[in-house]
Amino acid sequence: MDNDLFEILKELGISDPDELFDDIPQSIRTSTLGLPRGMTEDEIRKEALKLTSMNRTVNQMHSFLGFGLYNHYVPAAIGNIISRNEFLTSYTPYQPEISQGIMQALFEYQSVMAELLQMDVVNSSLYDSSTSLGEAIRMAGNITGKKEFLIPARMYETKKMVISNYVKGSGIRLKEYPFDGRGMADLLFIRDNLNENTAGIYVEYPNMFGIIDENVRKVKEIIGQERIFVAGVNPISLGVLSPPGSLGADIVVGEGQALGLGLNFGGPLLGIFATRMEYVRKVPGRIIGAAEDENGKPAFAMILQTREQHIRREKAISNITSNEALMSIASLAYLSLLGDSGMKRIGEINMGRTQKLMDISREFGVKLPYAGSPVFNEFLLNINCSRTFVAGIAKKLDLIPGYYLGKEYGFSNRNEVNLVVNVTERNTDEDFDAYREFLGKVS
Amino acid sequence: MYHQAVYDEPLIMNLKGRRTLKLPGEDEKLDPRIPESMARKGIGIGDREEFTVIRHFTRLSQMNFGVDTDFYPLGSCTMKYNPKINDEIASLEGFRYIHPYQDENDVQGALKLMYELTENLKKITGMDAVTLQPLAGAQGEFTGLSIVRAYFQDVGELDRRREVIVPDSAHGSNPASAAMAGFTAVEIPSNEDGTVNIEKFKEAVTDRTAAFMITNPNTLGIFEHNIVEMAEYAHSKGAFLYYDGANLNGIMTKTTPAKMGFDIVHLNLHKTFSTPHGGGGPGDGPVGVVERLKDYLPTPLITYDGKYHLNCNIPKTIGKVASFYGNFGVLVRAWTYIKMMGEDGLREACERAVANSNYMKKKMEKLMPVPGKSLKKHEFVASSHNDGLPKAMDIAKHLINNGVHAPTIYFPLIVPEALMIEPTESATKREMDKFIETVESAIKLDHATLEKEPTNLKITRINDVDASRNPRPTYRVQRSKEKI
Numbered sequence: 001m002d003n004d005l006f007e008i009l010k011e012l013g014i015s016d017p018d019e020l021f022d023d024i025p026q027s028i029r030t031s032t033l034g035l036p037r038g039m040t041e042d043e044i045r046k047e048a049l050k051l052t053s054m055n056r057t058v059n060q061m062h063s064f065l066g067f068g069l070y071n072h073y074v075p076a077a078i079g080n081i082i083s084r085n086e087f088l089t090s091y092t093p094y095q096p097e098i099s100q101g102i103m104q105a106l107f108e109y110q111s112v113m114a115e116l117l118q119m120d121v122v123n124s125s126l127y128d129s130s131t132s133l134g135e136a137i138r139m140a141g142n143i144t145g146k147k148e149f150l151i152p153a154r155m156y157e158t159k160k161m162v163i164s165n166y167v168k169g170s171g172i173r174l175k176e177y178p179f180d181g182r183g184m185a186d187l188l189f190i191r192d193n194l195n196e197n198t199a200g201i202y203v204e205y206p207n208m209f210g211i212i213d214e215n216v217r218k219v220k221e222i223i224g225q226e227r228i229f230v231a232g233v234n235p236i237s238l239g240v241l242s243p244p245g246s247l248g249a250d251i252v253v254g255e256g257q258a259l260g261l262g263l264n265f266g267g268p269l270l271g272i273f274a275t276r277m278e279y280v281r282k283v284p285g286r287i288i289g290a291a292e293d294e295n296g297k298p299a300f301a302m303i304l305q306t307r308e309q310h311i312r313r314e315k316a317i318s319n320i321t322s323n324e325a326l327m328s329i330a331s332l333a334y335l336s337l338l339g340d341s342g343m344k345r346i347g348e349i350n351m352g353r354t355q356k357l358m359d360i361s362r363e364f365g366v367k368l369p370y371a372g373s374p375v376f377n378e379f380l381l382n383i384n385c386s387r388t389f390v391a392g393i394a395k396k397l398d399l400i401p402g403y404y405l406g407k408e409y410g411f412s413n414r415n416e417v418n419l420v421v422n423v424t425e426r427n428t429d430e431d432f433d434a435y436r437e438f439l440g441k442v443s
Numbered sequence: 444m445y446h447q448a449v450y451d452e453p454l455i456m457n458l459k460g461r462r463t464l465k466l467p468g469e470d471e472k473l474d475p476r477i478p479e480s481m482a483r484k485g486i487g488i489g490d491r492e493e494f495t496v497i498r499h500f501t502r503l504s505q506m507n508f509g510v511d512t513d514f515y516p517l518g519s520c521t522m523k524y525n526p527k528i529n530d531e532i533a534s535l536e537g538f539r540y541i542h543p544y545q546d547e548n549d550v551q552g553a554l555k556l557m558y559e560l561t562e563n564l565k566k567i568t569g570m571d572a573v574t575l576q577p578l579a580g581a582q583g584e585f586t587g588l589s590i591v592r593a594y595f596q597d598v599g600e601l602d603r604r605r606e607v608i609v610p611d612s613a614h615g616s617n618p619a620s621a622a623m624a625g626f627t628a629v630e631i632p633s634n635e636d637g638t639v640n641i642e643k644f645k646e647a648v649t650d651r652t653a654a655f656m657i658t659n660p661n662t663l664g665i666f667e668h669n670i671v672e673m674a675e676y677a678h679s680k681g682a683f684l685y686y687d688g689a690n691l692n693g694i695m696t697k698t699t700p701a702k703m704g705f706d707i708v709h710l711n712l713h714k715t716f717s718t719p720h721g722g723g724g725p726g727d728g729p730v731g732v733v734e735r736l737k738d739y740l741p742t743p744l745i746t747y748d749g750k751y752h753l754n755c756n757i758p759k760t761i762g763k764v765a766s767f768y769g770n771f772g773v774l775v776r777a778w779t780y781i782k783m784m785g786e787d788g789l790r791e792a793c794e795r796a797v798a799n800s801n802y803m804k805k806k807m808e809k810l811m812p813v814p815g816k817s818l819k820k821h822e823f824v825a826s827s828h829n830d831g832l833p834k835a836m837d838i839a840k841h842l843i844n845n846g847v848h849a850p851t852i853y854f855p856l857i858v859p860e861a862l863m864i865e866p867t868e869s870a871t872k873r874e875m876d877k878f879i880e881t882v883e884s885a886i887k888l889d890h891a892t893l894e895k896e897p898t899n900l901k902i903t904r905i906n907d908v909d910a911s912r913n914p915r916p917t918y919r920v921q922r923s924k925e926k927i
Contacts, residue, residue, distance in 0.1 A: 052537020
């Protein structure tokens with residue numbers, strides 16, 4: 001027993017710390033949980049290296065796998081910034097005077113993201129893009145008092161599962177709209193299916209197939225002022241594509257992972273959530289606002305906390321408390337490092353390289369459905385071979401040729417393969433050569 | 444005397460210069476074919492040098508306070524030390540550069556880690572199955588209650604069972620999660636000693652009850668000794684018992700939620716299992732359930748049959764609550780922590796946390812009342828309500844002015860002028876004594892001086908009323924309001 005503990009127990013008048021648990025009835029005490037003995041740092045390091053050797057990273061392969069999580073370049077400075085102990089090991093800034101550093105950083109995230117999206121209000125983060133959409137639909141119901149919400153029939157099934165859980169308690173029904181012949185939101189269907197119960201609509205650009213949906217420009221006009229237009233974006237595309245704020249979006253959601261967060265087997269991520277100023281009091285989650293201290297000095301504070309669970313309890317807008325604050329700072333660092341010129345250029349590189357791979361694909365005569373539609377950094381590729389055959393060829397080439405669309409997306413023909421192929425700035429000439437070889441064997 | 448760094452640091456978008464960061468493909472000749480109709484003109488965040496960015500964030504970090512700065516006894520938040528090896532392991536390339544949609548064969552190491560973490564959390568909670576998917580404690584609550592909802596829908600009782608019972612001392616997220624999952628929260632009062640009033644509890648539990656949510660030890664740091672009786676009563680009425688794991692550090696290894704009779708448990712990896720909280724997140728909120736609810740867990744679960752699988756074959760699954768499989772970077776850290784601690788280490792952590800808490804309680808009750816039963820677990824609540832004591836807010840500001848983080852204040856709501864103190868195991872006697880001395884000095888200070896604190900930090904107290912009455916959530920909004 002160390003001296004500190006000895007002193008503490010002496011003060012408490014006991015000799016064995018187990019006496020402090022005498023209030024737990026004997027009948028429910030545990031003698032052992034059956035966990036193994038502890039390890040040293042050096043042992044755990046070796047154990048972890050054993051595990052990582054059982055993984056093959058995207059750096060060891062030619063990866064064209066995206067589908068909601070992207071293999072983008074992560075600048076070294078980001079890891080450095082979010083490893084600063086004062087940020088990393090702090091809690092939610094409940095004492096603002098001693099936490100101005102992280103509060104300024106979160107305000108900057110909200111402000112820089114607001115410029116990128118051209119929206120007035122951004123919260124300091126939600127968990128991921130799926131839960132951001134879930135909260136957005138709940139908010140649309142809350143604003144309009146209406147119970148039906150339109151979503152695209154073609155979107156990630158995972159996202160659909162999350163939002164259907166998020167709306168269950170609110171009584172909102174989800175109704176699906178199809179794509180038109182160009183792989184974009186079917187505006188005629190949407191116009192015909194609006195009724196007095198429609199709370200709003202969700203449209204994403206790029207969408208599940210990577211297509212830049214040009215119809216988003218007309219959505220707000222079609223649904224009208226009284227309904228909520230929720231736009232889904234990939235923030236890394238917004239250096240080159242029109243921001244949702246200029247397209248009439250009422251709420252914007254997106255996945256911040258592309259902005260310097262890395263893959264990490266799917267988490268932590270960053271749920272982006274933005275809206276217009278008139279709805280600021282309906283926003284889920286934490287917001288850091290500009291403020292003044294009692295001497296009039298500029299400061300930052302958690303604002304509108306009466307929306308939140310620790311004040312409003314059952315009547316809170318959302319139950320969220322822990323969020324993804326550190327990931328907001330990572331994406332802020334990314335946006336700061338790239339700036340206007342870098343965000344424009346990263347968009348051009350992603351689009352340009354994707355076009356390059358599409359051109360290569362055309363050379364081999366494989367089918368590119370929706371070929372006339374503009375895409376960001378993903379496209380749909382159709383191969384007339386079985387999945388077993390295609391996967392076998394890819395494996396030999398150390399290639400992940402894309403995401404295989406299955407019957408959950410309506411692709412059930414066993415004699416063809418439909419891939420969503422993602423190209424980023426991290427794909428090298430060798431990756432392109434591998435893809436060429438792959439196409440040569442499957443086309 | 445304590446002084447925090449003070450910079451008049453401009454907002455990052457006002458630090459403009461040239462971009463020094465070079466992108467892959469920076470100089471490549473490419474034809475991006477941006478559609479004219481959707482092409483963007485201008486962004487408005489400016490360019491700057493990498494060194495400008497690093498200096499900016501370094502300065503901001505110096506105006507912040509974490510567990511690594513000093514003692515951080517924030518009640519119910521379990522601000523224990525975050526071992527640095529956790530971060531090193533999580534940053535290994537073999538964990539960072541893998542994609543959740545890769546072939547299972549290529550991510551066996553990641554799946555094995557998740558499987559082992561799941562198994563260890565099962566042992567710690569006594570639950571029969573665990574999902575790692577929920578991304579925070581509150582999402583764990585939502586997941587657990589969604590499972591309850593699915594179960595009662597399945598057995599045809601959902602129309603009737605619309606109520607979730609919570610004690611008035613519960614964390615605010617409990618009733619908020621209940622509402623989000625479509626239930627009505629019913630609050631029941633506590634006894635004088637801070638435990639659940641068992642008569643009121645029995646009156647509240649009926650055939651309309653879906654679940655009873657409680658944290659044990661409760662938010663006053665008291666072990667609810669009637670827990671077995673409450674569990675049996677709730678079960679006899681067909682309701683489930685939900686364990687809010689925020690306070691697990693107070694009983695870990697001494698008993699388990701399963702032994703107490705709970706059916707559903709969420710854990711906060713960023714509290715009990717030492718993963719850093721990052722100024723608000725990321726965390727992770729695994730959920731464990733008993734056998735009867737196993738088939739309702741979110742998809743996929745990790746299973747093992749000589750090989751590790753992402754198993755989507757869960758008969759009555761509620762579907763998903765998050766895009767992928769959980770905050771993997773957080774899971775790696777918690778896996779590391781549990782493996783390094785082992786059972787003995789976890790027991791010692793719990794014992795030390797509880798010893799520290801009782802030590803501080805004994806010192807604090809010489810200064811002000813500490814309501815509830817005498818023996819505490821990991822935390823306790825002091826009340827500076829009477830005897831001309833300073834307000835909880837003033838004591839908190841005096842503490843931060845002297846380089847110690849304040850406790851959680853004004854919570855739980857049932858204690859007036861509450862100071863909720865949780866030292867965790869990561870505190871020395873010297874640090875705890877300094878905290879007590881600092882509270883003592885606040886009591887001795889005249890109110891006028893005290894109310895002007897903090898004076899050693901970047902700013903003094905915030906004008907909160909104006910900040911929310913005139914909300915400026917972004918620089919865009921702030922600028923436009925200044926123009927008017």
